[in-house]
Amino acid sequence: xxxxxxxxxxxxxxxxxxxxxxxxxxxxxxxxxxxxxxxxxxxxxxxxxxxxxxxxxxxxxxxxxxxxxxxxxxxxxxxxxxxxxxxxxxxxxxxxxxxxxxxxxxxxxxxxxxxxxxxxxxxxxxxxxxxxxxxxxxxxxxxxxxxxxxxxxxxxxxxxxxxxxxxxxxxxxxxxxxxxxxxxxxxxxxxxxxxxxxxxxxxxxxxxxxxxxxxxxxxxxxxxxxxxxxxxxxxxxxxxxxxxxxxxxxxxxxxxxxxxxxxxxxxxxxxxxxxxxxxxxxxxxxxxxxxxxxxxxxxxxxxxxxxxxxxxxxxxxxxxxxxxxxxxxxxxxxxxxxxxxxxxxxxxxxxxxx
Amino acid sequence: xxxxxxxxxxxxxxxxxxxxxxxxxxxxxxxxxxxxxxxxxxxxxxxxxxxxxxxxxxxxxxxxxxxxxxxxxxxxxxxxxxxxxxxxxxxxxxxxxxxxxxxxxxxxxxxxxxxxxxxxxxxxxxxxxxxxxxxxxxxxxxxxxxxxxxxxxxxxxxxxxxxxxxxxxxxxxxxxxxxxxxxxxxxxxxxxxxxxxxxxxxxxxxxxxxxxxxxxxxxxxxxxxxxxxxxxxxxxxxxxxxxxxxxxxxxxxxxxxxxxxxxxxxxxxxxxxxxxxxxxxxxxxxxxxxxxxxxxxxxxxxxxxx
Numbered sequence: 001x002x003x004x005x006x007x008x009x010x011x012x013x014x015x016x017x018x019x020x021x022x023x024x025x026x027x028x029x030x031x032x033x034x035x036x037x038x039x040x041x042x043x044x045x046x047x048x049x050x051x052x053x054x055x056x057x058x059x060x061x062x063x064x065x066x067x068x069x070x071x072x073x074x075x076x077x078x079x080x081x082x083x084x085x086x087x088x089x090x091x092x093x094x095x096x097x098x099x100x101x102x103x104x105x106x107x108x109x110x111x112x113x114x115x116x117x118x119x120x121x122x123x124x125x126x127x128x129x130x131x132x133x134x135x136x137x138x139x140x141x142x143x144x145x146x147x148x149x150x151x152x153x154x155x156x157x158x159x160x161x162x163x164x165x166x167x168x169x170x171x172x173x174x175x176x177x178x179x180x181x182x183x184x185x186x187x188x189x190x191x192x193x194x195x196x197x198x199x200x201x202x203x204x205x206x207x208x209x210x211x212x213x214x215x216x217x218x219x220x221x222x223x224x225x226x227x228x229x230x231x232x233x234x235x236x237x238x239x240x241x242x243x244x245x246x247x248x249x250x251x252x253x254x255x256x257x258x259x260x261x262x263x264x265x266x267x268x269x270x271x272x273x274x275x276x277x278x279x280x281x282x283x284x285x286x287x288x289x290x291x292x293x294x295x296x297x298x299x300x301x302x303x304x305x306x307x308x309x310x311x312x313x314x315x316x317x318x319x320x321x322x323x324x325x326x327x328x329x330x331x332x333x334x335x336x337x338x339x340x341x342x343x344x345x346x347x348x349x350x351x352x353x354x
Numbered sequence: 355x356x357x358x359x360x361x362x363x364x365x366x367x368x369x370x371x372x373x374x375x376x377x378x379x380x381x382x383x384x385x386x387x388x389x390x391x392x393x394x395x396x397x398x399x400x401x402x403x404x405x406x407x408x409x410x411x412x413x414x415x416x417x418x419x420x421x422x423x424x425x426x427x428x429x430x431x432x433x434x435x436x437x438x439x440x441x442x443x444x445x446x447x448x449x450x451x452x453x454x455x456x457x458x459x460x461x462x463x464x465x466x467x468x469x470x471x472x473x474x475x476x477x478x479x480x481x482x483x484x485x486x487x488x489x490x491x492x493x494x495x496x497x498x499x500x501x502x503x504x505x506x507x508x509x510x511x512x513x514x515x516x517x518x519x520x521x522x523x524x525x526x527x528x529x530x531x532x533x534x535x536x537x538x539x540x541x542x543x544x545x546x547x548x549x550x551x552x553x554x555x556x557x558x559x560x561x562x563x564x565x566x567x568x569x570x571x572x573x574x575x576x577x578x579x580x581x582x583x584x585x586x587x588x589x590x591x592x593x594x595x596x597x598x599x600x601x602x603x604x605x606x607x608x609x610x611x612x613x614x615x616x617x618x619x620x621x622x623x624x625x626x627x628x629x630x631x632x633x634x635x636x637x638x639x640x641x642x643x644x645x646x647x648x649x650x651x652x653x654x655x656x657x658x659x660x
Contacts, residue, residue, distance in 0.1 A: 052557055072560040079561045085554035089576045098572070099562035150562060 001064055003028040003186050004049075004154055009058035009068070011044050011210075018044045020210040021058065026154075029184040031177065032215075033197040036207035037233070042190045045207075046156055049188065051075050062153050073102075078147030078185075079156040082163065084139045086131040092118070092142050093127040099150040117149040120179055137168050144176070148183060155180070155187040161196060173200050194234050198222060206230050224350075225276075231351045237276035238320045244271045244354075257316050259293055264346055267354045276350040282322035284311060284340045294343040299334045313340060408629035418625055426630035436614070436631075440638065443611040446525060447594040447639075450532045454589050455582065457533070458540035462581075463574075465541070466548045477545075480538050488535060492602035495531050496522060499603075528604040532593050539592065540585040547581025548574070583650050587643055594639050611635040 002025035011019040019041040026032055034042035047053040049060060051072035059068040067075050086095050096117055100110045118124050121141040131139055140160060147155060160176070161169045177200045180187050191197050197204050198218040205215045206229070214221060214230045225231040242256035244267045251262045254273060267273055288294060297313040297320060308323045311334070322342060334340050408426055411419040430436045465476060483491065498504045499521035506518035521527055551574060559569040597612040604610065611631060618628030 050557075050561055052560075071565070072557070073563045073565050075561070076563075077561055079558065081554045081558060083552060083554050085552060085558040087555060087558070087573060098559070102563035102568065146558075146562070 002026060003030075003063060004188075005061040005064075006045070006049070007059045007061060009045070009048055009060060010056045011041075011048060011053060012056055018210050019048070022210070022212060023058075024205060024212065024215065026186055026188070028186055029181075031180055031187040031189060031200060031202045033189045033191055033201040033204045034207055035191055035194060035197040035204050035233075038192060040207040041210040042192075042207050043158060044210075046158055046188060046190050049154070050077055050079055050156055076150070076152050077154045077156055078150060078152035080140075080143045080147050080158065080160045082159045084131075084143040084163075086139055086142055086146070088131055091128050091130055092123060092134070095131070095142055096146045096149050099146065103150065113149055114145075117145040120148070120182070121145040121175075136164055137172060140164065140172060141175070144179065148179070148185065153186065155185045157187065157189045159190055159192070161191070161193075169196070176200065198234070206233060208233075226351070228351065228353075231276045236279050236321065237350065238279065238282065239274055239276055240318075241272065241274040244269050244273060257295055257318070259295055261293055262346065263349065263352055265352050271354040273352060273354045275352040277344050277348060278350065279310070279321045279323040280308075281344050281348040282320065283343050284313075284322050284324060284334070285343075286334065286338075286340065288341050289343060292343045294341040297340050297342050299336055299338050299340055301336060302334065311340070313342065315342070404629040405633060407626050408633055410626045412624050412626045417623065423626075426627045427634070429627065430630060430634055439609050439614055440611060440634065442525070442608070443594050443635065444638065444642065446529055446532065446600070446610065447590045447642075450529050450536065450593045451586050451590045453529070453533050454537055454540040455586065458537060458544055458585065459578075459582070462541050462544040462548055465545055477542075480541050483534060484538055488598045489602065491534065492531055492599050495527065495534070495603055499527050499530075522603065523605050523607040525604070525608055528600045528608050528610075531599040531603040532596065535596070535599055536589045536592050539588045543585035543588065544578060544581040547578045547584075551577045579650055583647060586646065590643065590646075591639055594635060 004026040006022055006024040008021040008023050009019060010017065010021050022041075022045060024032070034045060036042050044053060048055050051067075051070060051074075055068050059066050061067065062075075087098065090098065093114055096114045097110050100113060105113070114127075115124070118127065121144055123138065123141055123145060126134065126138065126142075131142065134142065140163075143160070157176070161172055164172060173196055176189075189197070189200065198221075201218055203215055204218055204221045206213045206221060208229050214226045216224075221230065221234055225234060231237050240256050242254040242261070244252045245255050245260060246253045247266065247269055251264055252267050252269075253260050253262055263273070263275070285294075288296075295315050297315040299311060300314050300319075301312040303310040303312075304326070305323075307326055309326050311322045311324065313320045313322060320342065407418060409422050409424065411421040411423045411425065413419055430440075465473060468476065496503070500506070501518045501520070501522070503521070505521065506515075509515045510518060555573050555577070556569050559573045560566075564572060594610075595612055597616060600608060600610045601613055601616070604613075606613075612635075615628045615631045615635075618624045618631060
């Protein structure tokens with residue numbers, strides 16, 4: 001039995017269906033990200049789980065018990081808000097103790113548990129400060145401490161890192177995972193940042209137009225995207241189009257820009273097909289490779305990006321981007337206007353469809 | 355967060371900057387001058403003159419004399435009928451403030467939740483009494499409250515009372531008129547502070563286990579204290595210093611400090627005593643407000659109350 005179950009929940013605002021019969025099962029202790037562009041319904045879904053929005057249909061279950069129609073204060077969930085939402089009129093200690101006081105926990109016990117939470121979030125010594133006297137990162141940690149001190153069943157994080165600067169964001173996301181794993185709390189993390197989602201999630205639910213397009217481990221999502229949307233939203237892709245010329249038992253041969261490639265899937269002869277190749281999977285050589293079919297292209301631009309070098313190439317008017325690890329750049333140091341041969345491995349094609 | 359948008363000019367930095375800074379400072383002063391001039395000449399100077407006058411002696415036949423005295427203040431403090439008027443003025447101020455607070459808070463609370471279009475309309479409605487002269491509004495209440503007024507007419511005809519109730523020229527009529535005058539100030543200032551409260555704070559409070567009532571008393575109310583304070587200050591000061599409404603609805607039967615001051619200045623022409631009465635009122639109101647702000651900020655330290 002799953003720990004948290006979203007059973008076909010829907011939400012309409014006026015006539016617009018924002019979330020459409022969304023179903024999802026979370027295991028205990030799992031960290032699942034809701035990843036998607038703004039307006040995809042991820043925050044709406046989170047607000048329904050928290051109880052801030054009434055669900056129109058479907059149900060939400062925690063350990064098999066329906067909580068779908070309980071008010072937020074009866075759901076026993078912890079939530080970290082994008083704006084942190086710390087109470088400005090309370091000290092750090094009072095903020096963290098707030099949920100415990102409402103639960104009528106004894107004073108000594110409150111003190112002990114608040115201290116534990118502050119220790120976990122590295123905030124010892126800040127108890128008597130007011131939120132406005134803290135940095136953004138510290139405020140965020142208070143917000144996390146406040147959410148976990150009540151020992152909630154589920155922890156909900158609503159784009160918690162979007163107000164932090166890039167460096168702090170990376171640090172914080174590691175801290176969040178570390179805290180999450182150490183207390184083993186089932187967590188939903190809403191974000192529009194794919195890198196963030198890939199870095200921290202056990203599983204990612206990629207959302208689009210109120211539906212989950214695909215759910216899977218970061219590795220699966222990145223390397224085996226099932227839909228166009230997922231392929232294009234996660235990472236970057238080059239799209240290639242071609243036509244199936246012939247087919248044998250195992251593969252069909254397609255014509256792409258006048259060159260014949262074998263692709264693994266089966267399509268009828270004459271089918272127009274397309275597929276994606278990630279920039280890091282596009283190989284570039286100066287000399288025409290003998291063992292592989294390759295396309296000739298012209299270098300339009302070269303951009304040094306630190307660990308990698310990005311080439312922008314043109315093949316008969318089609319733009320292709322290729323990322324080459326910078327330590328290999330000697331092998332393919334190509335200037336603007338020079339010719340380059342590109343090729344890819346067949347098992348690196350994404351989402352081939354007719 | 356906040357970004358510093360100042361652009362530094364690297365070439366000839368010292369010369370350019372000092373010139374710019376001086377002209378900036380100059381511009382600042384120039385912009386302030388008109389209002390400063392008006393304030394000093396028409397508000398501060400008369401106040402000083404009046405303050406000095408309040409320590410002068412008065413002679414029925416000569417008028418204001420060039421002698422120093424604290425007699426005016428002593429006279430006020432030693433006369434219980436005057437102290438009674440001071441107490442009445444403050445009482446009217448307190449009661450008006452409390453009534454406004456009780457009426458305005460739930461009103462403002464609903465107002466901030468309204469959709470923008472409706473909100474603008476309701477605010478216009480709340481402000482509309484301010485467009486009408488205070489004199490007209492007061493006489494309007496007179497028509498309603500008088501012995502032959504609408505309310506008494508209704509009460510007698512319905513047989514609820516046999517003789518008309520005395521509604522006019524009472525503290526009740528003064529307070530009623532004052533609430534009507536100052537209500538918008540309270541609504542607007544409470545609304546201002548309620549609007550600044552981030553909705554996610556209420557959500558945070560609820561998900562941590564607070565019901566609607568607990569969330570209100572634990573978060574919304576303390577965070578709206580600055581608005582409550584600002585509104586109370588405005589309403590209280592406007593009420594204790596108001597003249598038109600108490601004189602029309604209370605008249606000589608419900609004398610307040612401003613009425614007393616007016617009497618001294620125009621009837622007996624005793625300017626020093628009138629000035630002293632005026633300053634006693636200012637002094638007492640300031641003390642009242644300081645005490646009030648202490649009480650409010652004592653309850654919640656994290657909220658700044660100016």
